[in-house]
Amino acid sequence: MIHQHPPGTGWIEVICGPMFSGKTEELIRRIHRARYARQKVQIFKPAIDVRYDQTKVVSHNGREIPSSTIDQAAEIFDLLDPESRVVAIDEAQFLDTDTVRVARVLAGEGRRVIVAGLDQDYRGQPFETMMLMMVEAEYVTKNMAICLVCGAPAHRNQRLIEASGRVILGSEAEYEARCRRCFKPLKAEEDLLFEA
Numbered sequence: 001m002i003h004q005h006p007p008g009t010g011w012i013e014v015i016c017g018p019m020f021s022g023k024t025e026e027l028i029r030r031i032h033r034a035r036y037a038r039q040k041v042q043i044f045k046p047a048i049d050v051r052y053d054q055t056k057v058v059s060h061n062g063r064e065i066p067s068s069t070i071d072q073a074a075e076i077f078d079l080l081d082p083e084s085r086v087v088a089i090d091e092a093q094f095l096d097t098d099t100v101r102v103a104r105v106l107a108g109e110g111r112r113v114i115v116a117g118l119d120q121d122y123r124g125q126p127f128e129t130m131m132l133m134m135v136e137a138e139y140v141t142k143n144m145a146i147c148l149v150c151g152a153p154a155h156r157n158q159r160l161i162e163a164s165g166r167v168i169l170g171s172e173a174e175y176e177a178r179c180r181r182c183f184k185p186l187k188a189e190e191d192l193l194f195e196a
């Protein structure tokens with residue numbers, strides 16, 4: 001994807017989709033390309049995501065890139081290098097909705113902001129931060145995974161184990177990608193924003 005913007009103009013890109021759809025891989029690809037273009041890049045991810053490494057963004061297939069962990073998006077302002085032209089945030093669904101304001105400020109200062117994360121939880125409900133970010137962004141890329149039941153393009157996260165709480169970090173043992181037809185919520189949820 002090539003974006004032609006006048007110098008000094010910032011923008012926001014979102015990379016969303018279900019687990020196992022290559023979101024982090026796509027984020028890393030864009031970061032590498034920015035670095036080849038000699039642009040200073042900083043990468044942030046929520047401290048909650050320590051599946052692979054505390055200080056790196058690592059994709060499911062093992063590609064990695066150094067990152068800073070944050071608890072809240074506003075910490076990016078403290079850690080920001082004024083020279084950074086590109087600011088990337090991975091697993092942004094775990095950050096609060098203030099992340100949208102932070103991204104807006106960074107883009108307003110002329111930076112390219114790339115935000116990757118899950119758009120839906122295991123019930124098929126939107127993660128609010130990603131939902132709002134998709135509205136704020138100039139560019140949205142929605143990746144599909146492959147349904148492990150039927151092989152169709154898949155946009156849902158099927159939880160395979162009974163568990164309470166919305167945030168359970170994923171692995172192949174706990175979740176799999178499912179298409180619309182094959183997705184089966186484990187039990188009725190009473191607090192759904194939308195009918196699943």
Ligand SMILES: [Zn+2]
Binds near residue numbers: 150151
């Ligand atoms: Zn299916």
